[in-house]
Amino acid sequence: MVGNPRLRTVEKHRPPYPLNQFPRGFAVSLGREVVYLLSSRGAARLEGSDWEEIFARIIGAQWKPSNVGLDDVVLGQTAWGAKTVKNRHPATASKVRLISGRNSPVYSFGDREISECDPDDLGGKVLSIWNERVAGIRKLYQHVRTVVLIKADDLLELAAFELETVLHPVEGYRWAWNKQNNLEGFRKATDEHVFTWQPHGSQFTMIEDVPKNRLAIRIRKPPVLDREAVLASIRFDESWVEVIS
Numbered sequence: 001m002v003g004n005p006r007l008r009t010v011e012k013h014r015p016p017y018p019l020n021q022f023p024r025g026f027a028v029s030l031g032r033e034v035v036y037l038l039s040s041r042g043a044a045r046l047e048g049s050d051w052e053e054i055f056a057r058i059i060g061a062q063w064k065p066s067n068v069g070l071d072d073v074v075l076g077q078t079a080w081g082a083k084t085v086k087n088r089h090p091a092t093a094s095k096v097r098l099i100s101g102r103n104s105p106v107y108s109f110g111d112r113e114i115s116e117c118d119p120d121d122l123g124g125k126v127l128s129i130w131n132e133r134v135a136g137i138r139k140l141y142q143h144v145r146t147v148v149l150i151k152a153d154d155l156l157e158l159a160a161f162e163l164e165t166v167l168h169p170v171e172g173y174r175w176a177w178n179k180q181n182n183l184e185g186f187r188k189a190t191d192e193h194v195f196t197w198q199p200h201g202s203q204f205t206m207i208e209d210v211p212k213n214r215l216a217i218r219i220r221k222p223p224v225l226d227r228e229a230v231l232a233s234i235r236f237d238e239s240w241v242e243v244i245s
Contacts, residue, residue, distance in 0.1 A: 013077035013142040016059065020162045020211055029058045031219045034155055042224040044155045051149045052082040069101055070137045070144060070165060077142040081165060083149070090150035090159035091216035097196075097205050098148065103129040104202040123175030123185050126197045126204060131167045150210070156221055161214035 017023055033054045037046060049065060052072040056063035061075035071079035087093045105117075105125040137144050150159040173185045173195070185195030196205040 015078045015143045015145075016061075016075050019145065019164065020213055022160070022215055023059060026058055027215055027217050030054070030158065030160065030215075031217050033058065034158065035219055035222045038155060039222040039225050044153060046084065046149075046151060046155055048082065048084050051084045055080070055082055055147055055149075068133055068137065070133060070146075071141065073147070074141070079137060079141040079144050080162075081144075081146045083146060085148065085150055086153065087150050087159075088152065090152055090157050091218070093150050093159060093210050095207055095209055096148060096150060097207055098146070100130065100204050100206045101133065102202040103127075103197065103204040105129075119175040119177055119183060123173065123183055123195070123197070124170040126183070127168055127170050127173065127185065127195070130204060131170070134165055134167050137165070148208075154221070155219075157216070157218050159210070159214050159216040161211050163208060163211075 034046065037050065038044060052065060053063050055061075056073040059073075059075060061073045061080075063073055064071070066072050066081075070081040072082050073080040083098045085096045085098065087096070103126045105122060108129050109125055134144065144165040146163045146165050148161055148163070152158070172188055174188055175183055175185050178184050178196075181199065183197040183199070184193055185197070186192060187194050194207050196207070197203070198205075
């Protein structure tokens with residue numbers, strides 16, 4: 001029996017580390033970044049762009065915010081889309097809902113009356129928009145991942161994990177409207193609810209399992225930096241401010 005051949009192009013561009021096996025020191029670096037953020041802001045606020053920048057800095061990658069949202073962070077031939085989600089207990093979360101863009105059949109296919117469309121036909125179009133975006137990014141990078149940060153409201157407990165960013169075969173899913181008039185996609189093989197699409201705003205959400213080998217950390221709440229002390233430490237004076245008009 002003939003085995004699978006080795007391909008030089010695939011072996012040439014390996015990812016910087018195996019999927020969901022963050023580099024050594026990643027956990028401490030993540031905690032350090034969040035401690036600084038809490039201390040300097042004085043508020044438990046960490047937005048998606050913060051996570052993109054933090055993740056890129058920790059792994060030594062380039063942060064390049066993307067309109068597509070699939071290649072916000074790039075290192076060699078590996079690209080990441082970065083997502084944040086809230087959960088009361090990040091360390092024990094088993095599923096997350098990831099907002100994955102606005103998929104509009106009206107814009108992409110010229111559809112008009114969404115309410116009169118067959119749900120399977122409409123859902124197939126919504127999913128094909130996602131697939132087209134992923135295919136476009138995969139033409140540019142050998143490896144495409146999604147890195148997710150699950151955060152508690154106070155940011156003192158966090159979990160992080162990665163997923164391969166993949167195409168989903170349209171024929172593998174069925175679609176139905178729910179009581180809130182949102183379209184839900186179910187995997188035919190298991191009847192598991194995996195997608196939700198909202199007609200108003202065209203928001204597309206993917207429901208993902210949190211892998212058992214996710215990273216979870218807990219950090220101690222830091223003191224808030226004193227604003228006047230910081231300004232004094234950098235010797236701020238009024239000459240730094242120029243009134244233009």
